[in-house]
Each structure stands twice: as structure tokens, then as C-alpha cells.
Amino acid sequence: MEELEIVPQHQIDGMRIFINRVEYRSPHLHAEWELLWVLDYPLNITCAQKKYEIQPGELILFPPNWPHEFHEMEHPCTFLCLQISSRAFPSTIHLHTDELRLQGCLPPEDEGWLRKTVLETARVYFSQEPYSELFCIGQCGLILHRLLKFVPSHIMTAEELAQAEQRNTRLTRLMQFVDENFTHKIRLSDFAQQEGCTVSFLSHFVRESMNQTFQDYVNSVRFNYARKLIALTDKPMVSICYEAGFSDYRYFSRSFQSAYGMTPAEYRLSAQDAHAEQIQPSESLHSREKIYTREESLLFLEQFRWEPEAAL
Numbered sequence: 060m061e062e063l064e065i066v067p068q069h070q071i072d073g074m075r076i077f078i079n080r081v082e083y084r085s086p087h088l089h090a091e092w093e094l095l096w097v098l099d100y101p102l103n104i105t106c107a108q109k110k111y112e113i114q115p116g117e118l119i120l121f122p123p124n125w126p127h128e129f130h131e132m133e134h135p136c137t138f139l140c141l142q143i144s145s146r147a148f149p150s151t152i153h154l155h156t157d158e159l160r161l162q163g164c165l166p167p168e169d170e171g172w173l174r175k176t177v178l179e180t181a182r183v184y185f186s187q188e189p190y191s192e193l194f195c196i197g198q199c200g201l202i203l204h205r206l207l208k209f210v211p212s213h214i215m216t217a218e219e220l221a222q223a224e225q226r227n228t229r230l231t232r233l234m235q236f237v238d239e240n241f242t243h244k245i246r247l248s249d250f251a252q253q254e255g256c257t258v259s260f261l262s263h264f265v266r267e268s269m270n271q272t273f274q275d276y277v278n279s280v281r282f283n284y285a286r287k288l289i290a291l292t293d294k295p296m297v298s299i300c301y302e303a304g305f306s307d308y309r310y311f312s313r314s315f316q317s318a319y320g321m322t323p324a325e326y327r328l329s330a331q332d333a334h335a336e337q338i339q340p341s342e343s344l345h346s347r348e349k350i351y352t353r354e355e356s357l358l359f360l361e362q363f364r365w366e367p368e369a370a371l
Contacts, residue, residue: 071191071192071196072147072192073146073147073196073199074142074147075091075142076140076142076185076195077140077356078137078138078140078355078359079349079351080135080137080348080351081102081129081135081136081137081346081347081348081349082131082132082348083283083348084129085280085345086127086128086268087126088125088230089123090123090144091142091143091144091145092121092122092142092143092144092145092203093140093141093143094119094120094141094142094143094202094206095118095138095139096117096138096139096174096177097114097116097117097118097119097136097138098136099134099136099137100115100132100133100135100136101136102138103130104119104127104159105127105270106121106159108267108270109159110130110270111159113160117160118173119160120159120161120206120210121159122156122212124223124224125155126227126230128270129346131318135349137359141177147196147199148200151207153215153220154212154215155213155219157211158211161206164209164210164211165210169205172205173202173205173206176201177202178363180202181360182357185353185357185360186357226264229254229264230268230269232250236249236250237277241281241284241303241304242284242302242303242304247273247274261273280344280345281303281305282314283343283344283346283347284302284303284304284344285299285300285302285311286319286347287343287344288302288303289323289327290330296308296312296323296324300312311323
């Protein structure tokens with residue numbers, strides 16, 4: 060579940076910046092602070108059993124090791140993401156912020172400073188100027204300081220930290236279990252036996268951690284895999300249905316159309332059209348997204364216009 064593995068570009072120890080065009084991403088977590096700036100279309104998120112629709116222009120902050128999910132959207136959402144390692148700033152390791160949305164948390168002048176600083180840091184990061192790592196790490200410290208000065212937060216107790224670590228490691232094992240077994244019959248009872256827990260306990264755990272049932276999560280992984288095969292291969296739809304772990308093609312086709320508003324065949328045509336326009340995102344078991352290259356990111360930032368007065 061290493062979030063940073065999806066970023067195939069320049070890296071500075073302790074922080075990352077990237078621009079992402081995302082359609083969906085299944086539940087995931089990582090050890091970094093994550094600041095997102097939504098740039099065009101709304102971003103639908105589930106976090107801590109709550110659903111949010113983040114509007115263009117909004118800033119949101121995920122604390123480290125906090126599971127979240129990006130839902131399927133009518134339009135792909137482009138956002139600028141700044142990830143800051145808590146290990147680079149040890150005094151923040153035990154902090155947990157209590158607000159996801161930053162709107163209203165920061166005074167207008169501080170929000171304006173934050174946006175300006177994030178943009179400036181991103182431009183230096185992508186341009187790879189001499190000693191850019193010194194500038195970027197320094198700016199990250201200032202950004203975290205400004206955020207934690209105003210965003211409501213609390214220091215997690217040793218018990219809370221232990222519970223969070225236990226939850227996250229079990230959630231990671233659950234996802235790995237599904238990844239390894241979704242192509243055939245899979246039961247929560249098998250994972251319960253592996254964990255030494257009751258099915259009832261794990262059923263509650265999945266709902267609490269993912270805001271969905273175990274079977275819903277398994278089906279989402281199967282559909283994501285099927286979409287990858289549909290978009291990237293010319294395999295027959297029936298073969299894809301069975302390869303993705305579904306046993307009934309009629310159910311697969313009907314559920315696919317209900318979930319995505321088009322038949323599998325129509326989805327293949329739309330994926331081919333996107334490829335022809337050179338906007339084809341990467342497909343995986345858990346996401347459909349496009350991480351901008353360094354050159355694409357610089358071009359995007361040149362075209363992106365944000366006026367400080369808009370936040371005042």
C-alpha cells in the first residue's frame with residue numbers, strides 16, 4: 060500500500076509533489092501528511108466513515124495513516140498533491156488533525172499565503188533547480204507549521220496509536236488477501252480464520268474501515284480488474300468476466316452497466332477513444348488515474364491561474 064510508488068518522477072527525501080487526474084482510487088493509506096488542492100472538477104471522498112464532495116479550489120488535509128477513498132466521478136478530477144513525511148518532522152508524528160476541509164480553519168491571509176507557497180514549491184520541485192531539495196524541504200516545514208497552527212488537532216495517546224497501527228496493519232492484510240484471491244471464490248470466513256477472529260468482528264471492521272461490506276469491496280476489485288482488461292486487451296467479454304472472478308456473465312454485464320452507465324462493450328470503445336486522444340490513464344486493481352510527468356506538470360502550472368484575492 061505504498062502510496063508513493065505511484066509517482067514515477069523526481070523525488071526528494073521527506074516530501075513529494077505531483078499532479079493527478081483521478082477517476083477513482085480504492086481505500087488506501089500512507090505514512091505521510093497529504094495536502095490536496097482540487098483544481099477542476101469535484102472530488103468525492105470517503106474518510107472516517109464520512110462522505111465528502113470537495114469542490115474545485117478547496118484544500119483538504121489527510122493526517123498520516125488515515126484510510127481514505129476517492130470515488131467514481133462523472134468527470135475525472137485533477138488535483139495538486141503535496142505529501143510530507145512525518146519522519147522528516149518528528150514532532151508531528153503523534154498529531155492527528157480533526158478537520159479534513161481547511162475552508163474556514165485558516166484566516167484569509169494565511170490561506171492566501173498557503174496557496175501561494177504550495178504553488179511556488181511545486182514550480183521549484185518540478186523545475187529541479189539547483190538546491191531545490193533544500194528550498195522544498197524548508198517550505199514544507201513552513202507549510203506544516205502554518206497548517207498545524209490553525210487546523211484543530213490533538214496528540215494521540217499511546218493507546219490510540221497502538222489501535223491505529225493494529226487497524227492499519229489488519230486493513231493492509233485484508234487488501235492483500237483480496238488481491239491474491241479475488242479471481243476465484245473468496246469468503247470473509249477464510250480471512251477470519253487466518254486472523255484468528257470471528258466473521259462478525261471482521262464484518263464490522265470492514266464496514267468501519269472501508270464504509271462498505273466485504274463483498275462490496277471484493278466486487279469493486281473485480282470490476283476494476285475487468286475494466287483494466289476491457290481497456291487494455293481485446294479479450295472476449297465473457298472471458299474477462301470469468302477471469303475477474305465473476306461466475307455469471309449476465310450478472311456481470313447488468314451490474315457493470317448499472318455501476319458505470321455503459322455496457323462493457325461501450326466502455327471498451329470509450330477507452331479506445333481516450334487512448335486515441337492520448338489521455339489514457341493508468342489502470343490498476345485499485346485505481347484509474349493519470350500522474351502527470353514533470354514536463355506535463357510544469358506546463359499545467361503555467362496554464363493554471365490562481366489569484367490570491369480569490370481567497371481573501
